[in-house]
Amino acid sequence: MPSARRVRFLVMVGMAVIVTTLFFTSQFGSDESRAFQDFYGKTVNAMERKRGSGGAQIIMDGKGATAVVSEAKDKDGDGAVGEDDVQQAKEMAERLREAEQRAKDQANAKAPLKPDSPSELVGVGSSAGGQHRKLGDKDASAANPKDESDPASKVEATLNEILKKSPVIVFSKSYCPFSKRAKGVLLEKYTIDPAPYVVELDQHPMGKELQAKLGEMTGRSTVPNILVNGKSIGGGDEISELDARKTLIDKIKSIDNKRIAMKEKFTRPRGGD
Structure with missing residues (x-):
C-alpha cells in the first residue's frame, strides 16, 4: 500500500496537471487571469495546510505565485531524501x-487600449498615443507637394513663368521663315504695349519640351505660335491674314482690352493728291 507521503505527492502532481489543463483549455482575459490566480493560490494553500510541513514550501505573494523549494522531503517513500x-x-x-x-502574458496580450508603437504615433506628447488622423485634401496636398524635380513639372513651371512676361507671347524659332514673317508684322508694323515677349525655342534649353507642352495646351505644335493671355491666335499665316484684313488689333484687344495698348505704326494718309 502506498505511503501517506506518496499519496500526498501524487495528489499535488494531479492538482498541478488539472491547473495546467484548465489554463490551456480556457481563454484568459484580464478578469479571468485574476480568477485563475485566486483559484491557484487557494488550491496550493489548501494543499499546504493538508501536508503540514512536509514537501516543498509554496509561497504566495501579491503579484502571483512564486514556487520556492525551501526544503526537500522524501517524496518517493524510499526512506531517504535524495x-x-x-x-x-x-x-x-x-x-x-x-x-x-x-497566464500573465496572455492576460497582457488581451489588455484593451494597448498603446501604438512609437513609429506609428501622430503628434507629440502622451496624448498623441494611438491617434491616427486622416488627412483631408488640403492637408494631403501640403504633405505631398508637387515634386519640382519631375521633368513634366519643370516644363509646366517654366511655361508659367514665360506666360507672366507679357500678355502677348511669341513662340518662335530663329531660323524659321514663318516665324520671321509673324515677328515682322507684330514688332515692326505695330506698337504694342506691353511689348510682346519672344521665345526662340531652338535656343531655349527646354525648347523641345516647351513646344510639346504648347501642342497639348493650344492644339498647335508648330511655330510660330502667338499667345494672348495664354490663348493661341494662330501662326504666321493667321497673323498675316488678320493684318491684311486690318483686324489684327481688334482680334488682340478682344482678348485683353484693359492691359494691351496697340496701334499701327504707319498709317496711310486718306485722300490728298
Missing part, C-alpha cells in the same frame, strides 16, 4: 512558474 526528491521539487516549482508566466 537527489531525485530535490529534482522533483524543482521541476514542480518550475512548472508552476511557467504556468503563472503564461
